[in-house]
Amino acid sequence: MKRYDLITPEGTRDLLFEECLARRMVENKLTTLFSRFGYSEVVTPGIEFYDLFSGSSRNFQQESMYKLTDSKGRLIVMRPDSTIPIARLASTRLKDAKRPLRLYYNQSIYENNALLKGRSDEVVQTGIELLGGTNTKRADYEVLCTAVEALAEFDEEKFRLEIGHIGYFKELVARLDVDERVREEIRLLISQKNYPALNDLLDEVGENQITHTLKQLPRLFGGVEVFDKAAELFTDDKITAILSTLKEVYSRVSSLGYDGKISVDLGIVSHTDYYTGIVFKGYISGVGSSVLKGGRYDGLMAEFGEPCPAVGFGVNCDEIARYLRKNCLAPTLKSADCIVFGEKGYVVEAIAFAQKLVRDGMVIENSLFDTLEETKEYAASKGIHKIFIINENVSHIEI
Known part of the structure; x- marks a missing residue:
């Protein structure tokens, strides 16, 4: 019989000594950086009502959340996301605060991953949310440049930031005569860059200009040439406006001395439904998955009764800490004096x-x-x- 009192649940692990030092260093560097950019810390509860994550654009799959009930029988979940609770907080506790609000957080999120995926169910995430402001372009530039600075804190040479626009995918997939289940499957296959399965699924939907474009979506990444390729595949007024917005953001951010570190990826199709505009991911060479994710979410605050443009990102502190230890860049445990x-x-x-x-x-x-x-x-x-x-x-x- 397995002794469950001697092990941790799947997807979790104990951290020892230098592992703790490495993660704490990551957290300290990020929180110091965010503070210097004028962001103030907030903390949200580790448990929230299930309803918070079941709204129109905040519909997390039940199976992906850890659930329990409180003393009154109400359904509670362990926080699977930090952006949504902060939107709730800003719409209630900070309802009358002068906009824009610059907030940062440093807390764990919990996701019930499928077994054998090799992913952690508990992740320490540090991030920022920029809420409000009449000029969304200025806010996008600020947050994107802060994201670059956050990545550069840990390796100035080996990071990259990929920028996309969720509107491109949403406009295309909305025109398909398929149900939501098929749309979600298309999104998942594009995010995985699973070309064979994506092609098979879209062949079943039927051959047309939209499905042809969606088949090419995972390949639409690189430099400025991506915009011409995308325009050749499919274009109308809405798509043209989306590509124009993204091209301007890409050009402006790249011109700030980050040339070679910034690329375009129209295949960024996050599973998080609340994104409405610019989306981006940050990578460090040698780490298999993204260490930073973010984007614009202009509709989320309205769900709490306080319409407000917003943009932000979160950094996976655990992944960066593992990278630093693997490359001997983390602090080592020192003996007492x-x-x-x-x-x-x-x-x-x-x-x-x-x-x-x-x-x-x-x-x-x-x-x-x-x-x-x-x-x-x-x-x-x-x-x-x-x-x-x-x-x-x-x-x-x-x-």
């Missing part, structure tokens, strides 16, 4: 002396052993080279 040993009858005095050293800025350990020899053996095993000995006097030895 010294260990304090109190001889018999001087235990309290030893603790008092240790407290003084801590106030002076030293990292110390207090010996829990009865003899100096045992303390020496322990210190040697931990790489501690100085022992303070406390009796009627204070002395120290080097080992």
Whole structure:
């Protein structure tokens, strides 16, 4: 019989020592960066009512959420997303606050992934939300440039940011005479860049200009040439306006010294329904999946009674921490500066002396052993080279 009290649930794991140091460093760098750009921290509850994630544009699959009931029998979920709770918070607690609002968060999200996917069910995510403002282009530029700065914090040379527009996909797929299930399957196959399965599905739908364009969507990534390719495949007034908006954003952001780090990807089709405009993903070379995701979501706040344009992104701190440790870029665990040993009858005095050293800025350990020899053996095993000995006097030895 499996001892469930000795293991963690699938999709979760314990973190030890240097793993904790690496993740904390990632969190600290990001929160410091966001603070310097004028963002203020907010924290939302780890559990929320199920209803929060079942609105028209915030419809998370039931199977993907961890669910429980409260004392009154109401359905509760563990937070699967941070943007939606912050939209709720901004529409209620910050309803009368002057716009734009610049908010950042640093908290876990929970997703019940299918078994054997190799993905974590608990992820620490740090991100920003820029809510309000009359000029959405300025807001897009600010958030995209902040995203670039966030990636550059961890590797200035090996990151890239891919920018798309969810409107391109939504306009095309809305014109297909298929049900929502088929639309979702098309979206999933495009996001996976699964060309054979996508082609088979669209062949079943029927050959026309729209299905032909959707077949090419996963291939529409690269530089400025993508816009000409997309225009050749399908064009009308709405599509032209979407491509024009995206091209301007791409050109402006690329011109800010990020040339070569920014690319276009019209195949970014997030499973999150609330995105309405610019969408983007950030990558670091050597990490198999995106470490940053974001976009514009102008309709979400209206669902809480406070219409307001908004844009933001979240960073997967766990993925970046693993990357830093793998490439020896993370902090390492350091030994204490010294260990304090109190001889018999001087235990309290030893603790008092240790407290003084801590106030002076030293990292110390207090010996829990009865003899100096045992303390020496322990210190040697931990790489501690100085022992303070406390009796009627204070002395120290080097080992």
